[in-house]
Amino acid sequence: METVRELPDGLDRVNTAAIEVRGLKMSYGTKEVLRDVGFTVAAGEVIALLGPNGAGKTTTIEIMEGFRAPSAGHVRVLGVEPIRGDERWRARLGVVLQSWRDHGRWRVRELLHHLGRYYEPYAPQSRSPFDADELIAAVGLTEQGEQRVRQLSGGQRRRLDVAIGIVGRPEVLFLDEPTAGFDPQARRDFHDLVHRLSDLDDTTILLTTHDLDEAEKLADRILILAGGRIVADGSPDRLSREFSRDAQVRWSQGGEHFVHATDDATGFVRRLFEQHGEEVGDLEVRRATLEDTYMAIVKREEA
Amino acid sequence: MNPRLHAVRLGLRRGLIEFRHQMTSTQDVFFTVMTTASFVVVLYLQRDATLPGTDLPLAAATLPGMLGMLVPVTSMVGAVGMLSVEREDGTLLRAKAMPQGMVGYLVSRVTSLSLSTVVSVIVMIVAGLFLVDGLTGTGAGGWLTVAWLTLLGLLSSLPLGAIVGSLAANPQAAAGLSMLTVGGLTAVSGIFYPISALAGWMQGVAQIFPLYWLGLGMRSALLPDGAAAAEIGGSWRPVETTLVLVAWAVVGLLAAPPILRRMARRESGSAMQTRRDRAMQRIG
Numbered sequence: 001m002e003t004v005r006e007l008p009d010g011l012d013r014v015n016t017a018a019i020e021v022r023g024l025k026m027s028y029g030t031k032e033v034l035r036d037v038g039f040t041v042a043a044g045e046v047i048a049l050l051g052p053n054g055a056g057k058t059t060t061i062e063i064m065e066g067f068r069a070p071s072a073g074h075v076r077v078l079g080v081e082p083i084r085g086d087e088r089w090r091a092r093l094g095v096v097l098q099s100w101r102d103h104g105r106w107r108v109r110e111l112l113h114h115l116g117r118y119y120e121p122y123a124p125q126s127r128s129p130f131d132a133d134e135l136i137a138a139v140g141l142t143e144q145g146e147q148r149v150r151q152l153s154g155g156q157r158r159r160l161d162v163a164i165g166i167v168g169r170p171e172v173l174f175l176d177e178p179t180a181g182f183d184p185q186a187r188r189d190f191h192d193l194v195h196r197l198s199d200l201d202d203t204t205i206l207l208t209t210h211d212l213d214e215a216e217k218l219a220d221r222i223l224i225l226a227g228g229r230i231v232a233d234g235s236p237d238r239l240s241r242e243f244s245r246d247a248q249v250r251w252s253q254g255g256e257h258f259v260h261a262t263d264d265a266t267g268f269v270r271r272l273f274e275q276h277g278e279e280v281g282d283l284e285v286r287r288a289t290l291e292d293t294y295m296a297i298v299k300r301e302e303a
Numbered sequence: 304m305n306p307r308l309h310a311v312r313l314g315l316r317r318g319l320i321e322f323r324h325q326m327t328s329t330q331d332v333f334f335t336v337m338t339t340a341s342f343v344v345v346l347y348l349q350r351d352a353t354l355p356g357t358d359l360p361l362a363a364a365t366l367p368g369m370l371g372m373l374v375p376v377t378s379m380v381g382a383v384g385m386l387s388v389e390r391e392d393g394t395l396l397r398a399k400a401m402p403q404g405m406v407g408y409l410v411s412r413v414t415s416l417s418l419s420t421v422v423s424v425i426v427m428i429v430a431g432l433f434l435v436d437g438l439t440g441t442g443a444g445g446w447l448t449v450a451w452l453t454l455l456g457l458l459s460s461l462p463l464g465a466i467v468g469s470l471a472a473n474p475q476a477a478a479g480l481s482m483l484t485v486g487g488l489t490a491v492s493g494i495f496y497p498i499s500a501l502a503g504w505m506q507g508v509a510q511i512f513p514l515y516w517l518g519l520g521m522r523s524a525l526l527p528d529g530a531a532a533a534e535i536g537g538s539w540r541p542v543e544t545t546l547v548l549v550a551w552a553v554v555g556l557l558a559a560p561p562i563l564r565r566m567a568r569r570e571s572g573s574a575m576q577t578r579r580d581r582a583m584q585r586i587g
Contacts (some may be wrong), residue, residue, distance in 0.1 A: 022450075058572060058573050059573065062571045062573060065400070067396075067570070067572070068571050086401040087306060087403050090400070090402045091401075091402035095400040095571040096573055097393065097396065097400075097575075098576065099393070099572075099575075099576070099579075100392075100393040100396075101392040101393060102389070102392045102393040102394035102397050103394065103397070104322040104392075105321070105328065105360065106324070114317060114320070115397075115401065116315070117313055118310065118313060118401045118403060118404060118407060119402060120304065120309065121304040121305070121306040121402075122306065122402055128384070155387055156364070164397070165334075168401075168402075176572065206325050243548075
């Protein structure tokens with residue numbers, strides 16, 4: 001995915017993808033967690049990484065964050081091998097881990113303002129760190145600005161974590177289960193925030209989640225990690241079509257309700273009308289959801 | 304803007320903010336007050352006693368020892384506790400996730416721990432001025448020595464605390480380890496009774512560690528010159544004091560960064576999660 005372009009001043013500039021992973025392997029002792037993981041993320045893409053518990057999602061993310069050295073493989077984030085990434089590279093990333101309980105005594109605004117300042121020396125004019133107040137408003141914590149961090153509710157705390165993750169206006173943002181423990185309103189607000197980051201700031205976002213609905217709403221592309229490999233890679237729609245053509249057809253006839261599963265819904269409905277015509281009522285055709293697809297893929301992998 | 308220098312400045316700022324948090328936290332203030340109060344009670348109970356064989360108030364001899372103990376105990380136990388707790392709650396990982404965050408983190412910890420140590424020393428001296436006869440007669444040179452020893456004490460204890468905090472598997476182990484070290488060293492340090500009363504090999508052990516020398520140095524600053532007769536060799540041994548403390552500081556400052564780096568490199572979200580799960584099992 002690399003294109004080398006000759007610049008007028010004779011320097012080679014490599015336009016790399018935001019994230020590039022090939023042949024990634026990771027073992028803990030004799031336990032092989034990642035066998036052969038490979039994927040590419042273009043700049044500005046939003047990717048959801050799905051997979052059953054213990055599939056290695058967090059390990060994969062930690063390797064990309066530079067927090068963990070892989071056993072083998074080629075990993076590049078913004079063109080840099082994460083484990084060797086320097087502070088300038090670090091300044092271009094945003095990291096939101098699964099759980100954080102730090103800085104309980106700080107006030108929300110005070111903390112965001114302080115942490116934002118670490119990015120000042122690295123920020124180009126176009127990407128100066130977020131103003132604390134602007135950010136607090138963006139994650140819906142305006143009323144909590146003067147509260148101490150430990151007084152925040154679970155969902156509020158999580159939104160603060162996200163705010164800290166993006167305070168340096170990252171080019172690549174890693175979110176590990178960002179919405180665990182959110183109520184529906186907080187979840188929706190968070191989705192709006194992700195859309196805004198990706199639309200306005202062109203942030204590349206990689207998130208893990210167990211909420212398939214969320215993955216479908218947010219992600220341009222979905223990666224499914226199972227058995228130590230990426231077993232599916234595509235838009236939610238494409239995945240559904242590719243992996244499961246099953247659809248459910250429901251209808252009523254003579255006061256009775258029927259359900260039929262088929263991989264050719266159109267043909268089935270055509271025959272249904274040919275045979276019964278006017279008698280058919282309450283027709284409903286439901287394509288396999290992402291959840292059905294996901295379950296089918298994971299089951300196949302684990303079999 | 305030099306990023307590293309910028310982070311050092313942010314670290315100082317952060318240290319001040321967190322020192323303020325400590326000063327306004329009932330829990331922390333209570334702890335400091337209790338520690339100081341226990342020392343003050345000892346001084347108060349000794350108010351009429353004299354050092355055997357002299358007319359020197361016993362409290363006048365105890366106070367310098369307490370000061371000598373306060374510096375390494377506050378800074379070392381503080382550093383161990385902070386590091387082990389902040390590895391578990393994610394503060395350290397947060398620092399790791401930010402550009403130059405570890406520089407800011409370390410500077411802030413040195414700042415806030417030094418400030419709280421200095422505050423404890425000042426509180427103790429103020430209490431001493433009221434309770435201990437003769438302390439008001441200490442000259443500028445004596446107070447300068449106290450300040451210098453406090454600085455040396457910080458420089459030799461903070462890196463040790465950082466090392467112990469990095470090596471301990473969890474906050475409980477860290478607390479146990481630091482209490483054991485401090486307790487053992489205090490017992491043979493000659494702070495609560497003259498070291499010359501201890502067995503020869505114990506004297507030898509005590510003289511390896513900073514605690515004895517800090518106590519000796521503080522006594523040299525705050526006691527009349529005649530009191531040196533009760534010390535090993537009948538002298539304050541100022542040159543040896545400085546040499547031993549500087550040696551500890553140099554060793555600590557050389558050894559701590561690679562150990563801290565190794566510990567920080569191993570930190571990750573899942574490592575933190577594993578420790579937390581284990582902590583929950585201990586409680587549950």
